Amino acid sequence: MQNKAEIGIIGGTGFYDFFQEGEELEINTKFGSPSDKIVIGNLFGKKVAFLPRHGKKHHFPPHQIPYKANILSLKEIGVERIIGPTAVGSLKKDFNPGDFVICDQFIDFTKRRDSFFNGPQICHIEMAYPYCKELRKIALNEAREIGLKTHSKGTVVIIEGPRFSTLAESQHFSKIGGDVVNMTQYPEVVLASELGICYLNISLVTDYDAGIYEGSNISPVSVEDVLDNFNRNMDSLKKLVSAIIKETPERRGCDCKEKSIRALIK
DSSP, X not given: OTTSOSEEEEEOGGGGGGOSSOEEEOOOBTTBOOSSOEEEEEETTEEEEEEETTTTTXXXXXXXXXXXXXXXXXXXXXXXXXXXXXXXXXXXXXXXXXXXXXXXXXXXXXXXOOOSOOSSSEEOOOOSSOSOHHHHHHHHHHHHHHTOOEESXXXXXXXXXXXXXXXXXXXXXXXXXXXXXXXXXXXXXXXXHHTTOEEEEEEEEEEEOGGGTTTSXXXXXXXXXXXXXXXXXXXXXXXXXXXXXXXXXXXXXXXXXXXXHHHEEO
16 A cells, blocks of 8 residues: 555545545554545645544544554555644634644643554654654745744644633643643654654644633633634635645655654664
8 A cells, every 4th residue: 555645634624625536545554444534636746645633524532533543544555744734722812713833842731642652662752843844844934925824833732632621721731831722733743753754733723722711801712613713714724735735845854754763662
C-alpha cells in the first residue's frame, strides 16, 4: 500500500469535497481500523489522503478516537506530512472566534492516551518543538497571503473531553500559559512524530472558553455556537489548507523524520 498518498489531512467531514474524484480505501492496522475509510485524491499534482477524525457520522467522541490506527494507516499508505485542522476554544480575550492559530506548543491534560512504543521497543521522542517548523512557516505565509487573521504562535491545552472545562480549570489553563483549548491535538502530534511524520496544526477559534465569562457579558459556550462558527469559517479553512498543499515542496526540509530515528532506544 506504500506511496498511495504523500500528504494527509485529518479533519472534519467538510473536507470530503476537496477532490473532484477520490478513491476510498478501507484499511485495517495492527491497532484496528481508523475512524473511517480514507479518501485519496489529487491536488496540485500531489496525492492527498483525507481521514475524518471523528468518523463520517461523527460517531467517535474525542477520548475514543482510534488515534494509533488513524496515524498508522496514513503511514502505511506513504504519508509523510499530516495537516490537522481543529476547532479550539479561546483562553485569551485577544484570541477571538474566527481567528486562526498556527500552534507551536501544547500542554497535555489528557489521561488515557497512548504511544506506539509501550515495549519492548522504547522511544523517547523529542517534543521541545512538537509541530513541523517547515509546514508552520508555509502555513503562516499562506494565511497572510489570503488575508486571514492569524496568530503566528499559540499554546494549546489538550483536555480529555468530551466535556468542556469548568470555570476554575479554564482560568488555570490560561494562567499556566495556554492560549487555546482543544480535545484532539494530543496524541495526534506525538504519534505522528514517533513515526517520523511531519505534523501541522491549524486551529480555528470557535468560542471563548469558560474562564473568560466571569465578569464579562460573553455568553457561555454551547455546542451550537461551536459548530456554527466552525461551519461559517470552513471555506476559509479549506482555502488555507489548499494553499499549504500547493506550496509544500516535494522534499522535506525539516528534521521530523530524523527526530524519530534519534529517539529509538536500540
